[in-house]
Amino acid sequence: MTDKSWRFGQEELMYVKEVLDSGLGASTYGTMNTRLEKAFSKRFGVRYGITHNSGTSTLHSCLAAAGVQPGDEVISPALTVISNAFVTLHQNAVPVFADIDPETFNMDPVDVERKITSRTKAIMPVHLYGLPCDMAPIMALAEKHDLIVIEDAAQCFLGEYHGRLAGTIGHMASFSFENTKHLSAGDGGIVITDDERLAEAVRAFACMGYSVVSAESGQVRSKAFAFQDPNFKRHTSLGWQYRMPEVAAALGMAQLERIDMYVSKRQAIWKMYAEALSDCPYIRPQLVPEGYKSACWTFAAVYDGEEAIGVSWMDFAQKFQEISGEGIYAAWSVVYLEPVMAERKFYGRGCPVEPPYYNGEINWKPGLCPVAESIQPRLMQFKCNIGTLEEARQQVDALRQTIEYFGAAVH
Numbered sequence: 238m239t240d241k242s243w244r245f246g247q248e249e250l251m252y253v254k255e256v257l258d259s260g261l262g263a264s265t266y267g268t269m270n271t272r273l274e275k276a277f278s279k280r281f282g283v284r285y286g287i288t289h290n291s292g293t294s295t296l297h298s299c300l301a302a303a304g305v306q307p308g309d310e311v312i313s314p315a316l317t318v319i320s321n322a323f324v325t326l327h328q329n330a331v332p333v334f335a336d337i338d339p340e341t342f343n344m345d346p347v348d349v350e351r352k353i354t355s356r357t358k359a360i361m362p363v364h365l366y367g368l369p370c371d372m373a374p375i376m377a378l379a380e381k382h383d384l385i386v387i388e389d390a391a392q393c394f395l396g397e398y399h400g401r402l403a404g405t406i407g408h409m410a411s412f413s414f415e416n417t418k419h420l421s422a423g424d425g426g427i428v429i430t431d432d433e434r435l436a437e438a439v440r441a442f443a444c445m446g447y448s449v450v451s452a453e454s455g456q457v458r459s460k461a462f463a464f465q466d467p468n469f470k471r472h473t474s475l476g477w478q479y480r481m482p483e484v485a486a487a488l489g490m491a492q493l494e495r496i497d498m499y500v501s502k503r504q505a506i507w508k509m510y511a512e513a514l515s516d517c518p519y520i521r522p523q524l525v526p527e528g529y530k531s532a533c534w535t536f537a538a539v540y541d542g543e544e545a546i547g548v549s550w551m552d553f554a555q556k557f558q559e560i561s562g563e564g565i566y567a568a569w570s571v572v573y574l575e576p577v578m579a580e581r582k583f584y585g586r587g588c589p590v591e592p593p594y595y596n597g598e599i600n601w602k603p604g605l606c607p608v609a610e611s612i613q614p615r616l617m618q619f620k621c622n623i624g625t626l627e628e629a630r631q632q633v634d635a636l637r638q639t640i641e642y643f644g645a646a647v648h
C-alpha cells in the first residue's frame with residue numbers, strides 16, 4: 238500500500254482541535270464553516286460561499302436556487318458522474334444529455350444548443366478531469382435563452398479558461414471535497430456565486446429552509462433571542478439538511494491553505510504522463526486547448542491499442558498493474574446507459590419523465606450521444622493524486638515499460 242500520510246498534516250489537527258475545544262455548540266453552520274466559506278470565496282474572488290456535505294448536494298441546492306421546477310429540463314454532459322442526473326431527477330426535472338467533444342471530452346456547446354427547448358432551465362457544464370469546459374459559447378447560449386449555468390467544478394480547483402478561474406464564469410459553481418479531489422475534507426462541498434439572491438436561496442435549501450439564513454450566514458442560532466420565542470416560525474421554504482460538519486470544515490480550511498501545492502503537484506504529474514506518451518501513437522491524452530489551464534485532477538487519455546497493436550484495454554491495464562502500476566481507472570458509463578436511467582428505475586417515485594410533468598420524447602438509448610459512447614469504453618485515467626513526484630515517477634515508468642512490453646508500435 239502506498240503511503241497516504243501526506244494527505245493530512247499538523248494544520249488539520251490544529252483546526253480540528255479548535256473545533257473540538259469549542260464544544261461544537263451549534264448544530265447549524267458553525268464558526269469553522271463560516272471561516273471556510275469566507276476563505277474559499279476570497280480565494281476565488283467571488284462574494285459568497287456556501288459549504289455543503291458533498292459535491293452532489295451542492296448541485297441539488299444550485300438547481301433549487303435556479304428555480305428548476307417539475308418538468309423543466311436540465312442539460313448536463315453524457316459523460317460524467319451520475320450526480321448531475323440524480324439531482325435533476327430529485328428536483329422532479331428531466332435530465333437532458335449533451336454529447337462531448339472528442340478531443341477535450343467536455344460538453345460540446347454545439348450539441349448543447351441542439352438540446353435546448355422551451356422547457357430548458359439550466360445547463361450544468363462539468364469541467365471533466367480538471368479541464369475547464371468551453372464556457373464562452375455556453376454562457377452566450379444561456380444569455381440568449383435565459384438559462385442558469387451551474388459549473389460543476391468538483392474536479393477543477395484553479396483550472397483556468399482564458400485567464401478566468403473555472404467556477405467563476407457561470408451563475409453558480411459547485412466544488413467537491415470528497416477524498417480523491419484536490420482538497421479533501423473526507424467528504425463535503427461548496428457552492429460559490431457572486432449573486433446574493435442565488436446564494437441566499439442555495440443556503441436556505443441546504444439548511445432546512447430556515448427563515449433567518451442569509452447569503453453570508455447560516456448561523457441561525459446567532460439570533461438566539463428571536464429563536465427562543467414560542468411564536469417564532471423557523472421554516473419558510475422547503476429544504477434539506479445538507480450542512481457540512483464542523484470537523485470536516487476544519488480539514489477543508491487546512492487543505493485550502495495548501496491548494497496551490499496540491500494543484501501544481503497534480504499538474505506536474507500530468508506533465509510527466511504526457512511526456513511519457515509523447516511518442517506513443519495509440520494513447521491520446523485529453524487535449525488542453527490554447528488559453529486553458531487544466532487542474533489535472535487525473536490524466537485521462539483515449540486508448541486505441543486494440544486497433545493499433547491488437548492489445549485490449551483490459552490486457553494493457555493488467556500488464557501495467559503487473560509492472561507495479563497502481564491501476565488504470567476506467568471512465569464511468571455514459572450516464573443514460575446506467576441501468577437506473579436506461580430502465581427508469583425511479584418510475585413511481587415522482588418520476589418526471591412521464592406525463593403529466595413531461596410530454597416530450599425521452600430517448601435514453603444507445604446512439605443518443607455517439608461521441609461519448611465511442612470515447613467512454615476507450616478512456617483510461619492515470620492517477621495524479623499521488624504523494625510525491627518520486628512515487629509518480631514509478632507510475633510513469635510503469636506506463637513506459639508497459640508500452641515497451643507491447644513493443645513495436647512505439648517509434
Ligand SMILES: Cc1ncc(COP(=O)(O)O)c(C=O)c1O
Nearest residue numbers: 291292293318320389391413415
Ligand atoms: C464531476 C463530479 N461532479 C460531482 C461529484 C460529486 O461529488 P461528491 O462525491 O462530493 O458528492 C463528483 C465526485 O465524484 C464528480 O467527479
